[in-house]
Amino acid sequence: MKLKKVLAFAMDIGEGMLISGAGVSRVEDTITRICLAYGAKKADVFSITSSIVTSIEDADGEILTQTKRIRHYKTDFKKLDEFNQLSRYMCRDLPNEKEVKQRIQKIKTGRINSxxxxxxxxxxxxxxxxxxxxxxxxxxxxxxxxxxxxxxxxxxxxxxxxxxxxxxxxxxxxxxxxxxxxxxxxxxxxxxxxxxxxxxxxxxxxxxxxxxxxxxxxxxxxxxxxxxxxxxxxxxxxxxxxxxxxxxxxxxx
Structure with a gap:
């Protein structure tokens, strides 16, 4: 998977975790681990309550940066656990782009309490x-x-x-x-x-x-x-x- 896509998916997971109630240190660690697992030479993540900024460097020295603006929160420990499990799975098995996209979408559109x-x-x-x-x-x-x-x-x-x-x-x-x-x-x-x-x-x-x-x-x-x-x-x-x-x-x- 291209690092540009890896970064986008990692940021989506980090955003979902932060919105669902995760601490910023956990979000930063998750994004860093995912990017490094897929071949990034270096990953620098900075997160506060309302924003996530990530810059990664590939093997050729090219720098990729992405920012996420967080505008709302809705504590949901079920989604937090699902995003956490997905991040662990990505670091361990390195699934392809299609599978990761489907899993993220499934978590985001999962059952919501009526x-x-x-x-x-x-x-x-x-x-x-x-x-x-x-x-x-x-x-x-x-x-x-x-x-x-x-x-x-x-x-x-x-x-x-x-x-x-x-x-x-x-x-x-x-x-x-x-x-x-x-x-x-x-x-x-x-x-x-x-x-x-x-x-x-x-x-x-x-x-x-x-x-x-x-x-x-x-x-x-x-x-x-x-x-x-x-x-x-x-x-x-x-x-x-x-x-x-x-x-x-x-x-x-």
Missing amino acids: FTEEVLTSAAIATAWTIFYGGGIAEGAIAILIGGAVTVLSRYLSKLTPNEMVLNFLLSFFVAALAYLSARFGITKDYGKIIIGNIMLLVPGVAFVNALRDMIGGDMMSGILRVCESVLLAVFLAAGSFMALVFLGGVWQ
């Missing part, structure tokens, strides 16, 4: 967190409804909001407002547990853990960027909840 499954999963997670933090049956029942509604609202608001921070602000505002209104109407007394349980759906936990792992591994720039992004998302979550309570008068009671 919208109904996402709604039910969100409802179950929100309820579990609400009960974990001390909520009762009433709080758990309300968390089911709000958790499912958060996923439904997220799908439509994501098309209208300019970025994830504004989206998280609106979703947390919605969560806090519904939780507080349920208390105002006497359905529950402890709306705080409901807010916490549903906010856990939006907390960027994977991104924050990856940030710490990147910094420990020496990728300070990527780690700092991820930490800043996670902190800003958390601030917008808190601000959305606070503004809902201020607007409805819950803060002053």
Whole structure:
């Protein structure tokens, strides 16, 4: 396989891994190993949370460079594992261009959870967190409804909001407002547990853990960027909840 194609496939795999939740060190190592396995004399990979840049040198000294811009993330450990297994297979058996292309396409178009499954999963997670933090049956029942509604609202608001921070602000505002209104109407007394349980759906936990792992591994720039992004998302979550309570008068009671 020509190194130009190898580079393109390696970048596709790296992009898929980064979007699915891999750390940058893992992405850089994967791309490097694939390029070297197919005959590259040298491979230099630089990745941060929003970009991947790779330059390789062939046996004749020719330099090839490609850049990938990452604009969104969707944590999917199943796809991450599949991309990882494909990279290992490529390094070991050196499959041809047609096979690699088919495998990458199969992973990208693989089964995606249906919208109904996402709604039910969100409802179950929100309820579990609400009960974990001390909520009762009433709080758990309300968390089911709000958790499912958060996923439904997220799908439509994501098309209208300019970025994830504004989206998280609106979703947390919605969560806090519904939780507080349920208390105002006497359905529950402890709306705080409901807010916490549903906010856990939006907390960027994977991104924050990856940030710490990147910094420990020496990728300070990527780690700092991820930490800043996670902190800003958390601030917008808190601000959305606070503004809902201020607007409805819950803060002053």
